[in-house]
Amino acid sequence: MKKSILNPESGGGFNPPLRLVPSAERQRRVSARGDTAFRWLTFACSLLVPLVMLAIGVDLITSSLPALKKFGLGFFFSEDWNPVTESFGAVSSIFGTLVSTCIAMVIAVPLSLAIALFLVELAPPRISRTVGTMIELLAAIPSIIYGMWGLFVFAPFMATYVQPFLGKSLGFLPLFQGPPLGIGILTAGIILAFMVLPFISAIARDVFQLVPGVVKESAFGMGATTWEVTYKVTIPYGLVGIIGAVFLGLGRALGETMAVTFVIGNAHRIAASLFAPGNTIASTLANEFSEATEPLYISSLVALGLVLYLITYLVQVVSQMLLRRMYRAWSVGL
Amino acid sequence: MTPMKRRPQTGRRAMNLLVTIWAAGSALIGIAILFWIIFVVVTRGLGAVNLAFFTQLPTPPGVPGGGLINAIAGTLVLTLAATLVAVPLGLLAGVYLAEFSEDSKLADFSRFSANVLMGMPSIIVGVFAYTLIVIPLGKFSGYAGALALGILMLPVVTRTTEDMLRLVPNTLRESALALGAPRWRVTLAIVFRAAKSGLITGVLLAVARVSGETAPLLFTALNSPYWFHSLGEPTANLTVTIFNYAMSPYPDWQQKAWGASLLITAGILVITLLARFTLREKKS
Numbered sequence A: 001m002k003k004s005i006l007n008p009e010s011g012g013g014f015n016p017p018l019r020l021v022p023s024a025e026r027q028r029r030v031s032a033r034g035d036t037a038f039r040w041l042t043f044a045c046s047l048l049v050p051l052v053m054l055a056i057g058v059d060l061i062t063s064s065l066p067a068l069k070k071f072g073l074g075f076f077f078s079e080d081w082n083p084v085t086e087s088f089g090a091v092s093s094i095f096g097t098l099v100s101t102c103i104a105m106v107i108a109v110p111l112s113l114a115i116a117l118f119l120v121e122l123a124p125p126r127i128s129r130t131v132g133t134m135i136e137l138l139a140a141i142p143s144i145i146y147g148m149w150g151l152f153v154f155a156p157f158m159a160t161y162v163q164p165f166l167g168k169s170l171g172f173l174p175l176f177q178g179p180p181l182g183i184g185i186l187t188a189g190i191i192l193a194f195m196v197l198p199f200i201s202a203i204a205r206d207v208f209q210l211v212p213g214v215v216k217e218s219a220f221g222m223g224a225t226t227w228e229v230t231y232k233v234t235i236p237y238g239l240v241g242i243i244g245a246v247f248l249g250l251g252r253a254l255g256e257t258m259a260v261t262f263v264i265g266n267a268h269r270i271a272a273s274l275f276a277p278g279n280t281i282a283s284t285l286a287n288e289f290s291e292a293t294e295p296l297y298i299s300s301l302v303a304l305g306l307v308l309y310l311i312t313y314l315v316q317v318v319s320q321m322l323l324r325r326m327y328r329a330w331s332v333g334l
Numbered sequence B: 001m002t003p004m005k006r007r008p009q010t011g012r013r014a015m016n017l018l019v020t021i022w023a024a025g026s027a028l029i030g031i032a033i034l035f036w037i038i039f040v041v042v043t044r045g046l047g048a049v050n051l052a053f054f055t056q057l058p059t060p061p062g063v064p065g066g067g068l069i070n071a072i073a074g075t076l077v078l079t080l081a082a083t084l085v086a087v088p089l090g091l092l093a094g095v096y097l098a099e100f101s102e103d104s105k106l107a108d109f110s111r112f113s114a115n116v117l118m119g120m121p122s123i124i125v126g127v128f129a130y131t132l133i134v135i136p137l138g139k140f141s142g143y144a145g146a147l148a149l150g151i152l153m154l155p156v157v158t159r160t161t162e163d164m165l166r167l168v169p170n171t172l173r174e175s176a177l178a179l180g181a182p183r184w185r186v187t188l189a190i191v192f193r194a195a196k197s198g199l200i201t202g203v204l205l206a207v208a209r210v211s212g213e214t215a216p217l218l219f220t221a222l223n224s225p226y227w228f229h230s231l232g233e234p235t236a237n238l239t240v241t242i243f244n245y246a247m248s249p250y251p252d253w254q255q256k257a258w259g260a261s262l263l264i265t266a267g268i269l270v271i272t273l274l275a276r277f278t279l280r281e282k283k284s
Helices: A023-074 A091-122 A127-138 A143-170 A185-210 A211-219 A228-237 A239-255 A259-264 A281-291 A295-331 B010-046 B051-057 B069-100 B105-119 B124-139 B142-166 B170-177 B183-194 B196-211 B237-247 B249-284
Strands: none
Touching: A023 A295, A023 B069, A023 B105, A023 B124, A023 B142, A023 B183, A091 A127, A091 A185, A091 A228, A091 A239, A091 A281, A091 A295, A091 B010, A091 B051, A127 A185, A127 B010, A127 B249, A143 A185, A143 A259, A143 B010, A143 B196, A143 B237, A143 B249, A185 A239, A185 A259, A185 A295, A185 B010, A211 A239, A228 A239, A228 B010, A239 A295, A239 B105, A239 B124, A259 A281, A259 B237, A281 A295, A281 B124, A295 B105, A295 B124, B010 B249, B051 B069, B069 B105, B069 B142, B069 B183, B069 B196, B069 B237, B105 B142, B124 B142, B142 B196, B170 B183, B183 B196, B196 B249
């Protein structure tokens, strides 16, 4: 907000020589005191959010110290995960997290950019609004519902139709070998793609819309087709924002818990095949946390959480920086 | 003057058509997934929803009948508790960012933190509530669950409040101030009223967001087969019940999980649409 008379403290230098009657003087003082208190109250509340964010980080670090002390850096390089012998390593969870996220992004990015293109450039306004609302509703459906649908409907669908087909046509790659179980990393990745799709397409839609009309129109005026305008004008113009949107989706996919827990199979191992069951950091936490009683076990789980916190924090920072840069640059105008 | 050579059009046109089809197809895929999920939830859930579902306590495995009244009540209580804590705090924080902050570095950091916290996996917030409340108290409790949900709501309310307050024109504030009203009254009585529908939307969206959360409740509120007594105990809730029942081998429990899924999905979609409607009504 601009400095204005709204903030008397900002030094507008506007001090009319008022002669106040005593009662008005008192009233002014009371309201000024109320204002100061109100201001401090809101200020304290605004500090709450950053404090919580930092507190989560500090808390995760201190609570995971016992495990990190015990296993050292080996925690991040060991595939072992055995609550009975109390030997823990994060590799299989990190691996599963990265692979499922990769699958999700490979599917979700082209889909959501195409949806944004459809909504902004191709569809008539009324259809665009309706379809846009439906895509946004995909984001409103809770994770656990994706999980139920994934486990009872989508995984059998994968096992009967998609996986046998992939096995037959691409089975020479180790990625697509093995029995079509339905549940596994591939299924988890695909469901993740559907879940992050509305987040990416919502921002991509904003980006496409924010590209100034004159820029697009001048390209159309040269006789370019819609695709050429998108590919050569809109996308380069909004690239920063689109990358920001992709990172935002990435952050979502990395930490998504319930849907993945339902369909990934929850096995602490690394397999070459995408059909094989695996796990992610989030799914390990969801499955094992309420049953963990040994302090070292709990501490190891928290250490996994710390890894997830750091990764998502980093991804968030990048996406915020990119999006902010875009919106700031564009709000100034062309 | 040499005549201009015509560039061949066919390839470009074909490419454009291809992209158009791809874009429309992607939108169709998105819509298809939405309706597929809703269809499955409705058809499978309807069979489980009856009077007993809303009025009775759960039965032990193998015993037919029973309902999820305790989980329904628990979800309502947890969501309400989180809302009562997070909404006032979030509103006030939003007021500071929109009205007083003057874009200071600290306010910028606060805004940035809110965005980061919104993107933070909810299970991490669950871990935080676990180490903060469950470990010191030595037992799972509804308080820990409500805290986790409240933390998830806070940044959503803060950010929407700020955005909505910024939409209120400055002239409105200035005219109220000119009448001699103090700042706090201007904010609470004038600016809030002008931004009312936006603020309601923000709160509704935050409620919709947390009422479907499962991950932060798994090891905080846990679950319970009993009637809700106090937030100091493990508290039954719909989402964790869905998880436990779906993973159980009993068909009866799995059907109850579908019933609970229907309830949650319907509730959230209604709240979300309501929120969008409130805002659109205001705009037009």
